[in-house]
Amino acid sequence: MAEWWSIEVLHGEFSAFQWQESHDSELIEAALTNGALDGTWHADRWGVAFEVCFSTAEEWEAFRDLPVVRAALDAVPDPVNGLLIYRGRGGTSASGKPRRPRPAPSASAMALPEPDDEAYVDLTRADPHGLAYSEVLAGR
Numbered sequence: 001m002a003e004w005w006s007i008e009v010l011h012g013e014f015s016a017f018q019w020q021e022s023h024d025s026e027l028i029e030a031a032l033t034n035g036a037l038d039g040t041w042h043a044d045r046w047g048v049a050f051e052v053c054f055s056t057a058e059e060w061e062a063f064r065d066l067p068v069v070r071a072a073l074d075a076v077p078d079p080v081n082g083l084l085i086y087r088g089r090g091g092t093s094a095s096g097k098p099r100r101p102r103p104a105p106s107a108s109a110m111a112l113p114e115p116d117d118e119a120y121v122d123l124t125r126a127d128p129h130g131l132a133y134s135e136v137l138a139g140r
Contacts, residue, residue: 002037005060006090007050012078016047023072024050030066035059042090047082049090 007027009016024041031039031052036059039052054060063069064085076083 002053002055003057003060003087004051004053004089006084006086006088007052007073008047008084008090009049009076010047010078010082010084012076012082014077016077016082017043019072019075019077020048020050023075026068027072030068031063034063034066036063051089 009019020041020043027050028039035054037053037055039050042049042051052060052063054063073083073085
């Protein structure tokens with residue numbers, strides 16, 4: 001199963017856009033000649049992302065270990081905090097695997113009890129004094 005990998009480069013000492021202009025053709029060529037199925041660049045206000053799809057993790061590792069790729073990654077604008085490499089597509093893209101529906105909790109399989117009948121008091125026939133005194137006598 002093919003997997004996407006992302007390389008995100010954030011702005012730093014110089015613009016990530018300049019880094020992309022300097023290294024994009026070498027990275028694309030290295031990816032395609034080493035088995036990449038697809039690849040794309042994304043630019044945003046925070047920097048750039050190179051997303052590349054390989055058939056196997058071994059192909060990704062081989063690409064990642066190429067001298068041209070290592071040199072490009074060593075030359076990012078912020079080498080300490082400005083480089084993110086991870087499996088999957090970048091940003092807020094969906095996960096690589098579809099979500100499976102979760103099983104319903106066991107409580108949802110049981111019917112709720114029927115509501116009780118509301119208490120009915122006929123106020124036209126009740127004697128308020130008799131009710132109050134009968135409750136006092138009954139010890140309530």
